[in-house]
Amino acid sequence: MGKVIKLFFTVILFPKVLRKVIPMKVKVEGKTLDIRAVWLENADRGIVKMIDQRKLPWKFEIFTSQTYLDTAMAIKEMIVRGAPTIGATAAYGVYQAAIETLESKDFIQALKEKIEILRKTRPTAVNLFNATEEMLQEAIKLHNEKRKKQEIKYELMKKAEAIANREVEANKKIGEFGAKLIRDNSGVLTHCNAGALAAVDIGTALAPIRTAYYEGKKFVVYVDETRPWLQGARLTAWELEMEEIPYYLISDNAAGFFMWKGEINIVIVGADRIALNGDVANKIGTYKLAVIAKENGIPFYVAAPLSTFDRQLDSGEKIPIEERSGDEIIYVRGIDKDNKMNRVRIAPKKAKTRNPVFDITPSKYISGIITEVGILRGSADMRKVLRGQ
Numbered sequence: 001m002g003k004v005i006k007l008f009f010t011v012i013l014f015p016k017v018l019r020k021v022i023p024m025k026v027k028v029e030g031k032t033l034d035i036r037a038v039w040l041e042n043a044d045r046g047i048v049k050m051i052d053q054r055k056l057p058w059k060f061e062i063f064t065s066q067t068y069l070d071t072a073m074a075i076k077e078m079i080v081r082g083a084p085t086i087g088a089t090a091a092y093g094v095y096q097a098a099i100e101t102l103e104s105k106d107f108i109q110a111l112k113e114k115i116e117i118l119r120k121t122r123p124t125a126v127n128l129f130n131a132t133e134e135m136l137q138e139a140i141k142l143h144n145e146k147r148k149k150q151e152i153k154y155e156l157m158k159k160a161e162a163i164a165n166r167e168v169e170a171n172k173k174i175g176e177f178g179a180k181l182i183r184d185n186s187g188v189l190t191h192c193n194a195g196a197l198a199a200v201d202i203g204t205a206l207a208p209i210r211t212a213y214y215e216g217k218k219f220v221v222y223v224d225e226t227r228p229w230l231q232g233a234r235l236t237a238w239e240l241e242m243e244e245i246p247y248y249l250i251s252d253n254a255a256g257f258f259m260w261k262g263e264i265n266i267v268i269v270g271a272d273r274i275a276l277n278g279d280v281a282n283k284i285g286t287y288k289l290a291v292i293a294k295e296n297g298i299p300f301y302v303a304a305p306l307s308t309f310d311r312q313l314d315s316g317e318k319i320p321i322e323e324r325s326g327d328e329i330i331y332v333r334g335i336d337k338d339n340k341m342n343r344v345r346i347a348p349k350k351a352k353t354r355n356p357v358f359d360i361t362p363s364k365y366i367s368g369i370i371t372e373v374g375i376l377r378g379s380a381d382m383r384k385v386l387r388g389q
C-alpha cells in the first residue's frame with residue numbers, strides 16, 4: 001500500500017476504519033485485486049476458482065475447477081490448503097457434486113458417494129468434515145421437504161456461499177479479539193500460513209496481526225519458514241509483503257533463539273483441528289514452539305474459528321495425522337535463474353523418510369484460543385461455548 005493511502009488509513013479514518021480488518025488485496029503486475037483464496041465464479045454451472053498455492057510466490061495463477069473431482073484433486077494436491085479454506089472449498093465441491101447428482105434416482109445416496117471422495121482428500125483439518133457434513137444435512141433436509149430440483153440446487157449454492165462467508169466474518173472477529181494481545185514494539189512469531197490464503201480471506205493467526213497493524217501498532221512478525229512445504233517462506237511472507245507489514249523470515253530452528261533473546265514476545269498460530277480438551281493439531285513444528293514458549297514464559301495463542309473444533313473428540317491423541325510423501329523432504333522446490341519452477345535434491349535419493357505434516361500441542365502449553373466469540377481459556381470455556389452452539 002502506498003504511503004499516502006497508509007497515512008489515510010492510520011490517521012484520517014482513525015478509529016472507525018482501523019478496527020476493521022482489511023481483506024486480502026493481491027498485487028499482480030501493477031494491479032490490485034480484491035480476491036479470496038477460493039470462490040464460486042459461475043453459480044449456475046458450479047465453476048469454482050482458487051489461487052494456486054503450489055506456485056506462490058513465484059507465479060500467481062488461478063486454478064479453475066469444473067467438477068467436484070477437480071475440487072477433490074485441488075484439496076489433495078494442495079492447490080488450496082489451510083483448514084478453513086479446505087472447508088469452504090469442500091462445501092463448493094459438494095455443491096458441484098449436487099449439480100451432477102440432481103437427476104439421480106437416489107439423489108442422497110449418489111451425493112453421499114461423491115462426498116466420500118471429497119472427504120478422503122486430507123485427513124487432519126476437521127473443517128473438511130464439518131463443512132461437507134453441513135452440506136449433506138442441508139441436502140437431506142431439502143430432499144425430505146420434497147423441494148424442486150432447481151430449488152435444491154439454489155439452496156445448496158447459498159449454503160456453500162454461507163460457509164465461505166462465515167469463515168471471513170469469523171476471521172474479522174478473531175482479528176479484533178486477538179489484536180489486543182499484540183503489544184507495541186513487540187515481536188510476534190507465527191508458523192506455517194494461517195493467513196487469507198488458508199482461511200478464505202484475512203486469515204486466522206494473521207487476522208490479529210493485520211488488525212494490530214492497521215491500528216497503527218509497531219511490531220515485527222517472525223515468520224517460520226515451515227519445512228518441508230515452506231508455507232511460511234512462500235505464503236505468509238508473500239501475504240505480509242502485500243500489506244507491507246514488517247517481518248523477518250527465519251529458519252524453523254531459529255525461533256527458540258529469538259524467544260530466549262527476548263525478541264519474540266508472543267506466538268500466534270492457526271489450527272487444523274481442536275479437541276474438546278483443548279489439544280490442538282497444527283502444522284508440524286507447532287508443538288516444539290509451544291514447549292519452548294512456555295519454557296521462556298512467552299504467551300502462546302492459537303487463532304481458530306469454531307469450525308475448526310471437533311465436537312466428537314475429547315482428546316488430541318485421537319486426531320488423525322497426515323503423513324505425506326518423503327519427496328517433500330528430499331527435494332526443495334523453487335525457481336531457477338531462468339525463472340522456471342524446479343526442484344533440487346538435498347539428500348541421498350534413497351534416504352528413508354518420515355513426513356508427518358501436523359503435530360499435537362497439548363492444551364497445557366496454550367495460553368488461549370482466539371475465536372470469533374472471544375478468547376477461550378481451558379476446556380471448560382470451550383465446552384460451554386460449543387454446547388451453546
Ligand code: MRU
Nearest residue numbers: 081082083192194198270271283
Ligand atoms: O498442510 P496445510 O498447509 O494445509 O496446513 C495448514 C496449517 O497447518 C495451518 O496452520 C492451519 O490450517 C490453520 S489455517 C488458518
